[in-house]
Amino acid sequence: MTFRLLATLGTLALAASPLHAAEAEAVDAPASVEQWGVFELALDGPSDGNPFTEVRLSAVFSDGTSTVEVPGFYDGDGSYKIRFSPDTTGRWSYETKSNRWDLTGRIGSFTATAPGPDNHGPVRVHNTYHFAHADGTPYKQVGTTIYNWTDTPEAVQQQTLETLAAAPFNKVRMLLTPQPTSYRKEFAPPRFPYAGEPPTDWDFTRFNPEYFRHYEKRVAQLLELGIQADIILFNPYGRFGFGTMDDESDDRLVRYTVARLGAYRNVWWSLANEYDFLRTKTEDDWDRLGELVQACDPHQRLRSIHNGTRIYNHNRDWVTHASIQNGAAVREPGRAQMYRDVWTKPVVYDEVNYEGDGRYRWAALSGRDMVHAFWCGTVAGTYVGHGDYFDTEVEDTWTSFGGTMSGESWKRLAFLRKVLEEGPPGGIDPIDKWRDVRTAGVPGQYYLTYYGNHTPAEWSLELYRNGVTEGQRYRAEILDTWDMTVTPVEGELVTKQKDRYHFVDAAGRTVKLPDKPGIAVRVRRLGDDGKPTELSLPTD
């Protein structure tokens, strides 16, 4: 599904219309914005009645080649906004559409300039099971979860941003609407998404713009840190009443949130957390809401839905990637790969239990367990999410509220991220998926084998036949995933056919492996210059 249409009316046609020209007047909007940045058009309009439900507003943007209609939203106090993120550079013109005279027919234009050095555009699905930014920069997901961090005291939110700045994570899962659990049990959430009175007396037809302004400020700050915001639209934890709204109110929340936040290029939509625990909704509701997000988001951000114990049908067209809770899937190599096959989409194990103090069994992973889970997911060609759930004297858990982390895994995930980012730009896939559950890579180019809790005494080259011929030259390195060391194996390995299925080192060399868990071996093909071959991003 695409919202980019070949324009039947080009820029010129729009600008030349006498009616439009007559109505042109000043609007509050910048003259230029970076490609993939946020162009915000602000308009004054009516504040009487209920602007949230009574006023329709959108704008049609065109760069002369493609045309896209972008929904607006009411920001309170008679102020209306339309946010658009241009995906090409150059001149974009627009015209507003509304059921109110003072909001409709406004025209204007702006220039989308070349993106800045840290702006690689939004993340898209790439190479079937992987992700990449729109400019072709690979994106290797290393996520964490901080459900309620935007509801904590201001100082904690600042601390959270500081922690993230020094952490390896490039994605944060976070709830859109608050849950009753309060930071240190002392604070009620400081603001709510609707007009009304806490805990449950809400007017679901009137949003609280201040709530969303705060939320989107945090999203923009994550963007500055290079972090994707996986925004969870619905959650089952509320006794605030956000889980029992009627269909119309659910749809309104989706449309409003998408209109406000969708232009931020680091936004992903997670329809729900533990959707099956929100027992006030049916599978049909989720399909309807997922399709609504797909239909009303002109920016087509990534979309998924996260399960409790019942796996969603991720074959649905609206789902761009699978967002999975299943700790068992990454506890041993050989499991995580199985979901790739059934959906042929990227699989992100967003919840694999948390590193924690074990008050609950879902928060009882050691740091080593968590790092192990990431590596199990990695060599299955999938991605994993982190959680840190220690309830200490000085603070509540990271995964609930942010602040600082207490676990030991996160530093080691920086090492993993580095390995991933040094790896093939298009991602790594199981090489021999139902035989060698420890190895992912690119046939004939790159192999990453993770031994996990298995501690073989020695290693020797053995490559599955795909992409391999005799006489290829490889270099190997021993990786310690916990101590974060890379130890090169001296010399080159040269392939020789062993049997019907495998190639081995012609000289039959073996390498002693450290006698400890968490060892991986990285094997890279050498070019004629004796350096590892440069791999490029596959075209989709």
Place this chain on the structure above:
Amino acid sequence: MTFRLLATLGTLALAASPLHAAEAEAVDAPASVEQWGVFELALDGPSDGNPFTEVRLSAVFSDGTSTVEVPGFYDGDGSYKIRFSPDTTGRWSYETKSNRWDLTGRIGSFTATAPGPDNHGPVRVHNTYHFAHADGTPYKQVGTTIYNWTDTPEAVQQQTLETLAAAPFNKVRMLLTPQPTSYRKEFAPPRFPYAGEPPTDWDFTRFNPEYFRHYEKRVAQLLELGIQADIILFNPYGRFGFGTMDDESDDRLVRYTVARLGAYRNVWWSLANEYDFLRTKTEDDWDRLGELVQACDPHQRLRSIHNGTRIYNHNRDWVTHASIQNGAAVREPGRAQMYRDVWTKPVVYDEVNYEGDGRYRWAALSGRDMVHAFWCGTVAGTYVGHGDYFDTEVEDTWTSFGGTMSGESWKRLAFLRKVLEEGPPGGIDPIDKWRDVRTAGVPGQYYLTYYGNHTPAEWSLELYRNGVTEGQRYRAEILDTWDMTVTPVEGELVTKQKDRYHFVDAAGRTVKLPDKPGIAVRVRRLGDDGKPTELSLPTD
């Protein structure tokens, strides 16, 4: 989807029609047949032109409550047949419909009598992940594969039936159309499904009735042995041209096969073997063909499709259960369960590699490996299929041609089948699916734990909390899955809460386990009489 409709015209209305009465004449049909047996109506009709394509024939059957239209088929030499398997006892009337005067408007009736002692009706999906016969008798699938057995010399086919009579298998996967591989390389397939000349000069508009008569005789013989016939409609192995027919010919083969064979209550439809290796067809083709089987089969036999390396979208409505090739899924406990969650249908691992002599790596399982695979699948709440692939001096492989088996696993599968049949009638499901990958059962009633290659020194009772309260009484037995022994643990175990999640034996007893692989423990709840509780079939 159902083909049973409330009759708008009852039996009486049909019988009272003067037109129908006037046309009544003798037809060749029995006066009675067992419920779930095959009622066959034989009619003489035209043999000129091409009866396979030019003559339409069906009959509408009604028992006064429900009405079902059953397609007929041309059996050669001017003979037409309609086969119907009544699913209720009592009087059934029928009227034929055809585009030929001498075949249309034939009416009659017969009595469906109570089923015989070995007739439990067809196998249906039951209790979401399991199967049961229509009369409520549990069906615990223990399958094998004999692709080409109907194409071997007559003596080998007889021997195959004798082998099956002494084997534990209650399902056989078999190809409908021959593949070029010939028994002992000496025999061409003795007959082909189409008129024409081998190897490739076929008239796809004319079936060879003699081929199907032979095939259905074998299906009926399997029925006599209590064995389901999982009939593989298409396969990728042919150079006879049956994989490159046009859509119309594919559809015709499906309709003809379903009309001829669907009335046999032991028939299952497997749309293809290794469907993704048949690269002349697309995913859309398979969906069309699957929906066609669903639409044209009045008996609604079980339907699936078997993959090579690409897993099919078994969420499709026409798929009744998943038929999977994936040996890795049952090589370790913890994997097989994952596919259950994604489709919420029974999962049958029909191909997990074969027990064999290892010429190919897909035929290199030891007998122990094969038995292990079955038990891994079992404690995941799934079902497994056997293969035996040894190319010996005296014969070709069982899995290609039948005859006798060379492997060691099949005898041990009799023990597994007995354990399954002594277990809960509704089947066993993972008790704590993402935590304890070794245990399936019914909460608070029955637990089967399989240790596989893990050899703990001792065992003690530890039951996940679902269905368990303090003071429940259990009896345990140690099962050796290879040596096929059941060793009772003396005395009773009585539950006591251990922590938030588990119950243990109040007396804290431990039991020494044999120091060898393949050990399982069966735990059954005791009733007030000190005997294991009788469990009944859950209603769907």
